[in-house]
Amino acid sequence: MGPSEEEKERDVILISDDEDDSTHGNSVLIVDPLVKTALEEKKCEEIVDEECELVVTFCKQANVMPHARYDCTSHSFERMECETCSPLGKNADFCSQCYCYICDKLASECQNWTTSSLCHCNAHNKSKFWKERRDFALAGVLVMFNLELTDIDADLRHGGNLLISFIQELSVEYNKYLIGVRIAPTEQECFCVSKLPPGQCGVCRSRSTEIVYKYSGVYALVTRFLNQAERESPKAAAVMLLGAAREITLHKDPAISWQNLGHTASLKLAVPCLLQSLNVVPWDHVLLTTVLKGQNTTGQRTQKGRKTFLWEVLPVIEARVEKLVENKNYKEVVRYLRAVKCSDTKGLRDLRDKIPFYLCKTGDFTDATHSLLFPINSLACCTACRLTPLQFEVYLKIFRTGSVPAGKDIQDPGPWVTVGSPMKDGVLIKQAFKLLYSNLSLYRNPKCWGSFIMIMGSSCFLERNGRLRPLTVKEPPVTFQQGVLVASDGLFQELKAKLNVSFPPGIFSQLHQEACLILAVQAVQQMVICELPYLTSFLEIFLAFGNNFWALRLLLNHLSYDKHILHGVVDLILRDLNRQKATMLKLWQNLGPQYVGEFVCLFLTCRNRILQSIGVLALDIITENLHVCPWAKHLYNFFHNARLMQLPLGATTHHEVSKFMDVLEKL
Structure with missing residues (x-):
């Protein structure tokens, strides 16, 4: 029997729009049931929740719908990023409608609900780790082929299931192979050319303590699997092959010396044989070896009047690259990627985009910049076209310091190691601008310009934590500044036109750090003139100058020549300050009152009144947040020593500064 009408009207379910983390993931809000007598007395009476602004005009029994375990309202749930050892809190508890986030089955049917090292009960949708586990559970082993979930049909999934079973069986057989077998001297097989009966060869008997590694079991398993693949549909067979x-390309021979066991029992003979049946070039193939050694740069050769190419499928290319990188054979992986061809052009292009980083790992920064700027063939675009702002910054940091991340990826957060000599300033500046001019999104990105200015204003020696060490350089003579500007006039336009230009001799012979900052100022000015409508912010460019306020003042003077440009820049900075007050307060807290005083005074003392508005807004932000600015009281002495009140600031600015000084005096 179903529930009675009275029982159906006991609970109320309200759907909430609040997606805050404090609510359930499916945004279901359960309201406590009304007492039965109240409903009987007045079922149509409106219930008003003033806090939620909801009006309840009808109530009925709540039905618990199927839901993920982390959304369960009956049992509390604790979240962690990747806890798999044991259930957290009461995560192992579940109701009859709880589903496993990974298996997409009822929790009661999940075989890994509380299994150690798996613990699906802890899975939730706020964790990158668990999301990847779920994707793998849905796509299976097919994730290695970078397929979209919508593209995975029944044939592909069938091939993936067969491949999973094969990989599991292969792992067992391969582990047996790695353990090897120790054979008694009397049974020792002869590995020599003479092939004497077991136990009669003196040479082989002397090596009886060696363990024999027979690949036969693996070979037989792989052969059966390949034969099975031929009977499957084309899609399933492709996945399996x-x-x-x-x-098998990742298998290694553990034997210390050569063991001539035959083409099925010896890995060095068996793997090439298997790969040949898969149309995969073995590692010792003459074409591949000549490419890896640098003797063949094109990946093709002519034999008996017939051209052959180094052409491989993407999974094999990825496996070779993985193995070469793991062994730190960076020169070989570069040669291979430049020569190999593949029908998956996008996948190969993504792998080739890492060539500049691999070259940096070898200390060859010149070839690295060339690989960034020039495509491997005329039909492709250069790697610089696809650089992200973070990658741009890391490459400049590499060229500036001669150091690289120790990990396998350019964005690895680990330690840095020195691999070569830093680039000369003139070369680095030219390469930086060539990268910016090759990628319009980078050129219009203030973060990239901030990175460039910051790196050019830093020491070429990294700190122990891998961070750059900002430099504070004295303001050079005005004649020197004008000389650098005149000597470099037109150079950036020539670089933009991709001409092979060089800086005038002597420009970096003295005060080279100062010259770098002056050139950065000139380049930023030219960028703003062309790209102002596309800029989304500007404050980070100003902040990148650090304590080199003379360079920032030089930039302000250059921008002041055009009122339209100046108004646009000031509007961007004022908007940035208003949007990032908390960030600025934290930054000022770290940099101290000396920096804040010089930063504010720089704008307040500008002759152009519109620039003074930036300094006034900075004073307002400090005044509004004095409770988190314990350093603000030191600004009073700074402004007093700078005689700020005696300068002709203008009536409005003078009034704001006077008001700020009065506030500080009372602290």
Whole structure:
């Protein structure tokens, strides 16, 4: 029997729009049931929740719908990024409608709900780790082929399931192979050319303590799997063949010396034989070896009047690259990626985009910049076209310091190691601008210009934590500034036109750090003139100058020549300050009152009144947040020593400064 009408009207379910983390993931809000007598007395009476601004005009029994475990309202749930050892809190508890986030089954049917090292009960949708586990559970081993979930049909999934079973079986057989077998001297097989009966060869008997590694079991398993693949549909077979090729290319021979066991029992003979059946070039193939050694740069050769190419499928290319990088054979991986061809052009292009980083790992920064700026073939675009702002900054940091991240990826947060000599300032500046001019999104990105200014204003020696060490350089003579500006006039336009230009001799012979900042000022000015309508911010460019306020003042003077440009820049900065008050207060807290005083005074003392508005807004931000600015009281002495009140600031600015000084005096 179903529930009675009275029982159906006991609970109320309200759907909330609040997606805050404090609510359930499915945004269901359960309201306590009304007492039965109240409903009987007045079922149509309106219930008003003033806090939520909701009006309840009808009530009925709540039905618990299927939901993920982390959304359960009956049992509390604790979240962590990747806890798999044991259930957290009461995460192992579940109601009858709780589903496993990973398996997409009822929690009661999940076989790994509380299994150690898996613990699906802790899975939730706020964790990158668990999301990847869920994707793998849905796509299976097919994730290695970078397929969209919508593209995975029944044939692909069937091939993936067969491949998973094969990989599991292969792992067992491969582990047996790695353990090896120790054979008694009387049973020792002869590995020599003479092939004497077991136990009669003196040479082989002397090596009886060696462990024999027979690949026969692996070879037989792989052969059966390849034969099975031929009987499957084309899609399933492709998945099976590519997956098998990827697995066996990563196998290693643990034997210290050569063991001539035959083409099925010896890995060095068996793997090339299997790869040949898969149309995959073995590691010792003459074409591949000549490419890796640098003897063949094109990946093609002519034999008996017939051209052959180094052409491989993407999973095999990825496996080779992975193995070469793991062994730190960076020169070989560069040669291979430049020569190999593949039908998956996008996948190969993504791998080739890492060539500049691999070259940096070898200390060859010149070839690295060339690889960034010039494509491998005329039909492709250069890697610089696809650089992100973070990658741009890291490459400049590498060129500036001669150091690289120790990890396998350019964005690895780990330690940095020195691999070569830093680039000369003139070369670095030219390469930086070539990168910016090759990528319009980078050129219009204030973060990239801030990175460039910051790096050019830093020491070429990294700190122990891998961070750059900002430099404070004295303001050079005005004649020197004008000389650098005149000597470099027109150079940036020539660089933009991709001409091979060089800086005038002597420009970096003295005060080279100062010359770098002056050139940065000139480049920023030219960028703003052309790209102002596309800029989304500007404050980070100003902040990148650090304590080199003379360079920032030089930029302000250059921008003041055009009122339209100046108004646009000031509007951007005022908007940035208003939007990032908390960030600025934290930055000022770290930099101290000396920096804040010089930063504010720089704008307040500008002859152009519109620039003074930036300094006035900075004073307002400090005044409004004095409770988190314990350093603000030191500004009073700074402004007093700078005789700020005696300067001709203008009536409005003078009034604001006077008001601020009065506030500070009372602290």
